Amino acid sequence: MKKRTKRILLILTLALISGIVYIFTYIPNLSKQHGVVETLLYLGDSENQPLIVAFGGAEGGIDWHRNHMKSKRDSLIQKGYAILAIGYFNSEGTPKNLDRISLDAISDTIINIAKRNSKINESKIALIGGSRGGELVLNLASRFDHFNAVIAMSTSNVSFPAITWSANTSSWTFKGKDVPYVPAPLKTILPALKGDLYTAHKMILEDKKALKKAEIEVENINGAILILSGKTDDQWPASEMSDQLIQRLKNKKFKHYNKHIAIDGGHIAPLEHFNLVYDFLDKHLPTE
Numbered sequence: 001m002k003k004r005t006k007r008i009l010l011i012l013t014l015a016l017i018s019g020i021v022y023i024f025t026y027i028p029n030l031s032k033q034h035g036v037v038e039t040l041l042y043l044g045d046s047e048n049q050p051l052i053v054a055f056g057g058a059e060g061g062i063d064w065h066r067n068h069m070k071s072k073r074d075s076l077i078q079k080g081y082a083i084l085a086i087g088y089f090n091s092e093g094t095p096k097n098l099d100r101i102s103l104d105a106i107s108d109t110i111i112n113i114a115k116r117n118s119k120i121n122e123s124k125i126a127l128i129g130g131s132r133g134g135e136l137v138l139n140l141a142s143r144f145d146h147f148n149a150v151i152a153m154s155t156s157n158v159s160f161p162a163i164t165w166s167a168n169t170s171s172w173t174f175k176g177k178d179v180p181y182v183p184a185p186l187k188t189i190l191p192a193l194k195g196d197l198y199t200a201h202k203m204i205l206e207d208k209k210a211l212k213k214a215e216i217e218v219e220n221i222n223g224a225i226l227i228l229s230g231k232t233d234d235q236w237p238a239s240e241m242s243d244q245l246i247q248r249l250k251n252k253k254f255k256h257y258n259k260h261i262a263i264d265g266g267h268i269a270p271l272e273h274f275n276l277v278y279d280f281l282d283k284h285l286p287t288e
Helices: 002-025 067-078 103-116 132-141 186-194 197-204 208-214 238-251 269-273 275-284
Strands: 038-042 049-055 082-087 120-130 149-153 172-174 224-230 258-263
Touching: 038 103, 049 067, 049 103, 049 132, 067 082, 082 103, 103 120, 103 132, 103 172, 120 132, 132 149, 132 172, 149 275, 186 197, 224 238, 224 269, 224 275, 238 258, 258 269, 269 275
Parallel strands: 049 082, 049 120, 120 149, 149 224, 224 258
Antiparallel strands: 038 082
């Protein structure tokens, strides 16, 4: 009886280990909607409107079209800016998951829209994003020099894994290749299942060798950079990662304006201090 019990336990243990190995080695197929983004353009009445390209985070969809962003969207339009809200996953016609999203496709879409609209000043394009959207705008601007200013809120300084059940692919691609990312170790499963994203992200950031390879090369950005974070972010260590972004810029002797402002509050604190964004745009991407 004891031998049989031991045999059953051994089989169950091996099955569990095999399942875990499968999860962490399985590569999902690339979405059939790879390279597709959904866009909504908001234009004012003036000519030569600087373009603000706006991205949401891990919730997907077109975040800047939602009601909670309406007042900010409207105020920017009143100030003379055009707003291009982009859904890059979990939006109509786009990939379902944040998994190997094409940076090239996003950049091409932005430029094509800017060139097609005579009211837009295509020489003045700023990117704004929060959380994973902050990670996205830094990755975009570090690879394409037609973006002139970047606002990253509650962001990271490295690229994280895709948001899939296996989490073992990159979130982004560039020129058909995966952008280097910090992999999620096995031990992140438990805090992730508990909803403790802060601990899970901290565990991911322990891999110093992978961190170095996955750092976003923000020194290549062709314009001013504003980083906003909440001091008590409960999703990931945004303030710590933002400090590392600024330190990298300092080490690389970055020639453009750059600043990190840490705000009292959590993950959404930057949205509650949007006057900082208005001030930044007034100075570094002014309307005519």
